[in-house]
Amino acid sequence: MARAVGSLDPALGTGPHGGGLWTTRGPGAGLGSVRDVRREASVLHLDLDAFFAAVEQRDKPSLRGRPVVVGGTGGRGVVATASYEARIYGVRSAMSTREARSRCPHAAFLSGRFGAYREASRAVMGALREASPLVEPLSLDEAFVDLAASPDPTLADLSVESVTAFAERLRARVTEVTDGLTCSVGVATSKFMAKVASDLDKPDGLVVVAPGTERELLRPMSVTVIPGVGPATADRLRRAGVQTVADLEQVSQEELVRLVGSAHGIGLFHLARAHDDRPVVAERETKSVSVEGTYDSDLSDLRLMEHLLVRQSGEVAARLAKAGLSGRTVTIKVRLHDFTTTSRSATLPEPTDSPAVVARVVRSLLAELAAGVETGPALRAGVRLLGVGVSGLADWVQDDLFADLDGSDEAAGTTDEEAEDLPEPPRARSSGWAPGADVVHDEHGRGWVWGSGRGVVTVRFETRESPAGPVRSFPVDDPALHLWQQPEDEPTDDPGGPAAREGGLSAPG
Ligand SMILES: [Mg+2]
Numbered sequence: 228m229a230r231a232v233g234s235l236d237p238a239l240g241t242g243p244h245g246g247g248l249w250t251t252r253g254p255g256a257g258l259g260s261v262r263d264v265r266r267e268a269s270v271l272h273l274d275l276d277a278f279f280a281a282v283e284q285r286d287k288p289s290l291r292g293r294p295v296v297v298g299g300t301g302g303r304g305v306v307a308t309a310s311y312e313a314r315i316y317g318v319r320s321a322m323s324t325r326e327a328r329s330r331c332p333h334a335a336f337l338s339g340r341f342g343a344y345r346e347a348s349r350a351v352m353g354a355l356r357e358a359s360p361l362v363e364p365l366s367l368d369e370a371f372v373d374l375a376a377s378p379d380p381t382l383a384d385l386s387v388e389s390v391t392a393f394a395e396r397l398r399a400r401v402t403e404v405t406d407g408l409t410c411s412v413g414v415a416t417s418k419f420m421a422k423v424a425s426d427l428d429k430p431d432g433l434v435v436v437a438p439g440t441e442r443e444l445l446r447p448m449s450v451t452v453i454p455g456v457g458p459a460t461a462d463r464l465r466r467a468g469v470q471t472v473a474d475l476e477q478v479s480q481e482e483l484v485r486l487v488g489s490a491h492g493i494g495l496f497h498l499a500r501a502h503d504d505r506p507v508v509a510e511r512e513t514k515s516v517s518v519e520g521t522y523d524s525d526l527s528d529l530r531l532m533e534h535l536l537v538r539q540s541g542e543v544a545a546r547l548a549k550a551g552l553s554g555r556t557v558t559i560k561v562r563l564h565d566f567t568t569t570s571r572s573a574t575l576p577e578p579t580d581s582p583a584v585v586a587r588v589v590r591s592l593l594a595e596l597a598a599g600v601e602t603g604p605a606l607r608a609g610v611r612l613l614g615v616g617v618s619g620l621a622d623w624v625q626d627d628l629f630a631d632l633d634g635s636d637e638a639a640g641t642t643d644e645e646a647e648d649l650p651e652p653p654r655a656r657s658s659g660w661a662p663g664a665d666v667v668h669d670e671h672g673r674g675w676v677w678g679s680g681r682g683v684v685t686v687r688f689e690t691r692e693s694p695a696g697p698v699r700s701f702p703v704d705d706p707a708l709h710l711w712q713q714p715e716d717e718p719t720d721d722p723g724g725p726a727a728r729e730g731g732l733s734a735p736g
Contacts, residue, residue: 264416264417264501264502264503264504265375265416265417265438265504266416266438267375267385267386267390267416267438268385268387268390268414268415268416268435268436268437268438269373269374269375269385269390269414269416270371270372270373270374270414270415270416270417270418270420270421270507271371271372271373271374271390271394271397271412271413271414271421272369272370272371272372272412272413272414272415272418272421272422272424272425273351273355273369273370273372273397273398273401273410273411273412273425274368274369274410274411274412274425274426274429275347275351275368275369275401275405275408275409275410276311276408276409276410276411276429276430276431277308277309277310277311277314277430278308278344278347278367278368278408279297279307279308279339279344280295280296280297280308280309280310280313281310281408281409282340282343282344282347282408283295283297283310283335283337283340283663284310285405285406285407285408285691286343286665286675286690286691287335287663287675287687287689288689288690288691288693288694288695288696289687289689289695289696290335292312293310293312293334293335294309294310294312294313294315294316294318294331294333294334294335295309295310295312295313295334295335295337296308296309296310296313296318296324296327296331296334296335296336296337297309297337297338297339297663298324298327298336298338298339298565298566299324299338299525299564299565299566299609299611300324300336300337300338300661300662301324301524301525301564301609304323304324304325304564305321305322305323305324305564305565305566306318306319306320306321306322306323306324306327306565307320307339307565307566308320309327309334311430312334313327313331313334316330316331316334317330317331318330318331318334321565324336335662335663336662337662337663338661338662338663338664339566339663340663340664340665341521342712342713343665343713344367344368345367346713347405347408348364348367348368350404350405351368351370351401351404351405351408351410352364352370353404354397354400354401354404355370355372355397355401357400358372358374358377358379358393358397358400359372359373359374359376359377359378359379360376360377360378360509361373361376361507361508361509362507362509363507363508363509371418371421371507372397372507373506373507374390374393374414376507377393379393381393387435387437387438390414390435391414391433391435394412394414394433394435395433397412398410398412398431398433406691409430409431410431411425411426411428411429411430411431411432411433412424412425412432412433412434413425413426413427413433413434413435413436414433414434414435414436415435415436415441416436416438416441416501417441417501417502417503417504417505418503418505418507419453419454419498419501419503419505420436420441420444420445420501420503421436422454423436423444423445423448423452424436441501442476442500442501445472445499445501446471446472446473446476447471447472447473448471448472449461449470449471449472450464450469450470450471450472450474450475450499452472453472453475453495453498453499454498455491455494455495456495460487460491463486463487464486464487467482467486472499475495475499476499476500478496480492480493480496483495483496515554515558515616515617515618516543516546516547516552516554516616516617516618517543517558517560517614517615517616517617518539518542518543518546518614518615518616519539519560519612519613519614519615520535520539520612520613520614521562521611521612522610522611522612522613523659523661525564525608525609525610525611526609526610526611526613527606527607527608527609527610529593529597529606529607532561532593532606532610532613533590533593535613536559536586536589536590536593536613536615537586537589537590539589539613539614539615540582540585540586540589540615541582541585541586542615543585543615543616543617544579544580544581544582544585544617545582547580547617548580552580553578553579553580553617554578554579554580554617554618555574555575555576555577555578555579555618556572556573556574556575556617556618557572557573557574557575557585557588557589557592557615557616557617558570558571558572558592558615558616558617558618559571559572559589559592559593559596559613559614559615559616560612560613560614560615560616561596561606561610561612561613561614562610562611562612562613563605563606563608563609563610563611564608564609564610564611566611568612569596569602569605571592571595571596572592573588573591573592575588579617580617585615585617589615660676660679660684660703661676662676662677662678662679663675663676664676664710665710665711665712665713666686666708666709666710666711667708667709667710667711668686668688668701668707668708668709669707669708669709670707671686671688671699672688673688673689673690673711674686674687674688674689674690674696675687675689677698679703682702682703683700683701683702683703684700684701684702684703684705684708685698685699685700685701686698686699686700686701686708
């Protein structure tokens with residue numbers, strides 16, 4: 228249901244374009260460092276609800292309405308997303324899976340299917356780009372949309388009524404293109420307020436903040452609503468008697484700078500007043516060639532990580548050479564055991580397609596991560612995905628630019644003397660029976676891995692379109708059972724493209 232925060236009722240004195248706050252704004256208004264904020268609620272923030280878990284429930288009918296936890300399922304695993312049914316039991320993102328199991332032992336614990344998440348994300352971003360050319364994705368399941376750039380004639384006046392109706396249609400469209408996923412949307416005069424608003428009526432909600440009502444909405448909220456106010460800053464502010472945004476408004480800019488430092492203090496001062504003039508920036512056109520591998524158990528051996536990255540460097544360089552391309556920026560991508568993704572890039576003085584040059588940069592980037600105060604311990608706690616990319620000029624870290632190259636390490640032709648005394652790399656995730664993975668059985672058809680152990684894999688035979696299905700068990704090496712992979716046919720600017728991926732996607736057995 229749509230909900231307008233602030234008043235649409237002229238009797239309360241804050242109509243869509245009214246409010247004393249706005250009459251003093253504008254060029255030359257003499258407000259010094261006060262930033263110019265939009266006058267209309269034209270920034271939309273969309274956030275899919277419990278995204279990974281919702282995709283699993285969509286594709287696994289027997290899990291609908293049940294607690295589902297997606298994340299690391301091993302000993303050091305961390306929860307990436309919990310379904311709303313699991314949240315009732317206190318399961319939260321970033322909690323250890325061990326803790327989640329003790330709070331909600333009857334939940335389904337799944338290790339995640341990035342191909343399915345990426346596919347849903349592409350559909351959502353596509354729907355948003357139909358709505359406006361200015362879409363700024365923040366992650367697979369979140370984006371800003373600039374409604375002022377939309378060609379839709381119903382948005383001509385950008386009134387609260389028209390953006391509300393438009394946002395409701397957009398939400399319905401997202402549900403349609405994703406086969407049933409829901410999202411929460413906030414619309415406001417700035418990115419900050421739109422993001423605050425999308426969180427106010429989750430899940431499946433819409434909140435439009437009427438222009439001029441931002442500050443009264445923020446005042447009762449905890450200072451932690453402001454981006455960048457983490458536990459440490461919140462603690463420092465609390466000790467100074469500041470808990471709510473209303474408290475924060477009472478503190479002078481000088482005092483804030485003294486409390487939390489200059490860059491942060493000035494930002495806080497403005498955000499406490501809902502002053503945020505950051506534009507929505509469309510995703511930059513990025514060309515890259517990249518290779519990545521996901522692993523069945525978390526990697527924690529740095530030498531093994533280096534070995535795998537060097538092999539990927541060889542494959543990236545080969546693909547560059549084959550496509551007649553070269554790039555200056557080399558990036559490594561690392562997904563940690565808790566699903567957070569980190570990357571490091573270095574830009575060379577001139578373009579390269581040399582495996583030795585790429586490998587040398589990759590080694591130094593890994594060493595840099597390993598030496599980091601935060602990244603070093605995080606690496607050693609376990610890594611589930613490694614990737615190498617080479618790009619021209621732009622950034623290269625969007626998840627959806629990565630080819631799904633599970634098993635690519637096996638396909639790499641490079642040899643490495645050091646490999647002799649290294650442990651076997653863990654199997655690529657696609658060749659293990661990870662809980663939740665899609666499978667197909669020659670006789671019984673499509674299903675998913677319900678669990679495995681002691682030489683047996685148990686499969687539930689159901690799909691998105693079927694009713695909840697039966698469970699059957701097989702020996703882990705049953706030749707009739709195969710992993711199933713969504714056929715990929717989306718066009719991509721990755722010259723390696725779908726054709727180059729085929730070799731990496733062999734099913735076991
Ligand atoms: Mg979300």
